[in-house]
Amino acid sequence: MSDVPPRGFPVGEYERRASAAQAMLAEQRLDALLVCTEPEVRYFTGFHTPFWQSPTRPWFVVLPREGRPIAVIPSIGGASMGETWIQDIRTWPAPRPGNDGVSLLATTLHEVAGNEGRVGVPMGPETHLRMPLADWEDLQEATIDVTYQDATAVVKSLRMRKSELEIAKTAHVCGIVSDAFEGIPGLLAVGMTEREAFAAFRIDLLQRGADDVPYLVGATGPGFDDVIKQPSDRVIGEGDLLMFDTGTVFDGYFSDFDRYYAFGRADDAACRAHETVWDATEAGLAVLRPGSTTSDLWAAMADVLDAGGSLGNDVGRLGHGLGMQVTEWPSNSSDDDTVITEGMVLTLEPGLTWAPGCMMLHEENVVVREDGPELLSRRAPRELPVIA
């Protein structure tokens, strides 16, 4: 396992993020950027807490055309935000349902963007507005002179390309998860229930140094098509397949890859499917370099899946971006066409249906370097591994 990377980021990282966003605001003639979801707030401020799971309070960050972001947040977060590089922290005693930050945010936007200002808000794919819809309407009324414009491209283009400090966190957690997957033959056995297997694997990941395992899905059986499943009391038997897919985190950065095992013996068709998805990943790796597109990646993998007799899959794409969230922009799909650049962290995730009701996904995590992909997950074996 690699050395543990440092926690958090130096202020310079946040300065670069803010400056890069501000350059795009200027290009788009936007006076400010408004964000309100966990990854965007964390990206610009470093504010990092699981408190976002509480739906009660909205949180806002306003990035002006110059200078540091301004936090407009519930008072419960003031102390935590005070530990970040943010200097201008405006709080209100949330929850206050009649006016949960709306007037404070309106004042801030007027101050920053001026009257008749233009404010960017992410409104496009993979974004949402984390505030009550009625509050959004109140805000628009309180800032009737302000024009709100979609700024998805600003956060998307920035977040897609990772810094070396971000990559080191993902690489570290991918190492932990690779070790844990390789340890499965010693951890799981026929006779355990799915629920026991999930618990053992989750604990093992934490014992190996992961901060948390927010995403763990899996299934057992001769075959299965539910690839986002929670465990049942089903007992693992001889001849079963096992799939685990986990988004495990270190310092707020995710891994996202899966592995398959067979218990006792492996079905021929399952073995062939495993080799096909592995080969498809090889084909993806072969075309992955700066300048190729996500749709090139998709095509290279889809060709191998088709040749391998795929009956299709329900996932809608063959991989995606990875970072502060378990899935991020872009999508490896037929029409995504995002141009791949150095520093992108991606999953390659070819999937096929190898028999009715039997889907197999295979996933690896990579970072794009000048000369091609660098694997962050440890490459799976081509042959479906069998636990004796």
Place this chain on the structure above:
Amino acid sequence: MSDVPPRGFPVGEYERRASAAQAMLAEQRLDALLVCTEPEVRYFTGFHTPFWQSPTRPWFVVLPREGRPIAVIPSIGGASMGETWIQDIRTWPAPRPGNDGVSLLATTLHEVAGNEGRVGVPMGPETHLRMPLADWEDLQEATIDVTYQDATAVVKSLRMRKSELEIAKTAHVCGIVSDAFEGIPGLLAVGMTEREAFAAFRIDLLQRGADDVPYLVGATGPGFDDVIKQPSDRVIGEGDLLMFDTGTVFDGYFSDFDRYYAFGRADDAACRAHETVWDATEAGLAVLRPGSTTSDLWAAMADVLDAGGSLGNDVGRLGHGLGMQVTEWPSNSSDDDTVITEGMVLTLEPGLTWAPGCMMLHEENVVVREDGPELLSRRAPRELPVIA
């Protein structure tokens, strides 16, 4: 520890939820209810997966005036949704950024609500619309004849009052967490870092049978005012206070309570603060019964905090609802005024600042019974416990 409650819910539970919501739709002359967030979709369907952490795909459930809910979801969720009581499952191959379910949802709404129909959508406090804002605008355009109206009251009033089957899940996880808190003196010691302490406690909770620990915050030191903090490399020393606050889950239902410990010796002021927040909780418990209000609860606890010399707190309320989310409606605040009914699961969470920069929160979880509160968390000791 209590026996492990059964997983999931029988169909009758979902039928009751749907019927109760449909009665409210009729009262409000709404033709359908549209929900798109994890807890609401799970509440009406039983669809349960951590896949919601992926922001890529929107998910929709439409509850008509009669009959079962209709799922309008990405194809990747079709197999999982097929395991629930939902029969009408409409899928599209998401992600499809140009039209990510919008036209399928528009067709469904027209079919269910008719032309010029009225559709309820949660728009009020503690809700948000989990779909891109641009898609929401597209949907409104594609259903220009449909009136969308705030339906927060429908989901809020239903979800606030828990069934016995829901309560059993919360009670079970509260038992696990109570055991784990009581085990802290044997688990943690001076010389550990905060990070080591967090990891040990998280693993201990899982080993005791929790499904997951999505929410864990805490701090150590002579005093602290950041109550939503992630761990640092600070080493626990003699005379330190430790606070852990966890939202741990069993079968998708949360506990939410905290505990304090002192290492070696306890500061007098900290001891007095602990007794004050404990006494405030007693005062809350004394007035908690069907017919009293959340503001009565707030007043009873606030009086004790004031008398105990509180310098205020930044939390904005003294407890809240608890269930599928770590915080839910209602709020124990001065002006919330929600009438308490049997079956509500609440936290009592009095907090005070006992010295500048030193906040203490105390939390217990209760269910409201005909004759008053029943504790779900095991009551903390009044005296601040000291680990020798």
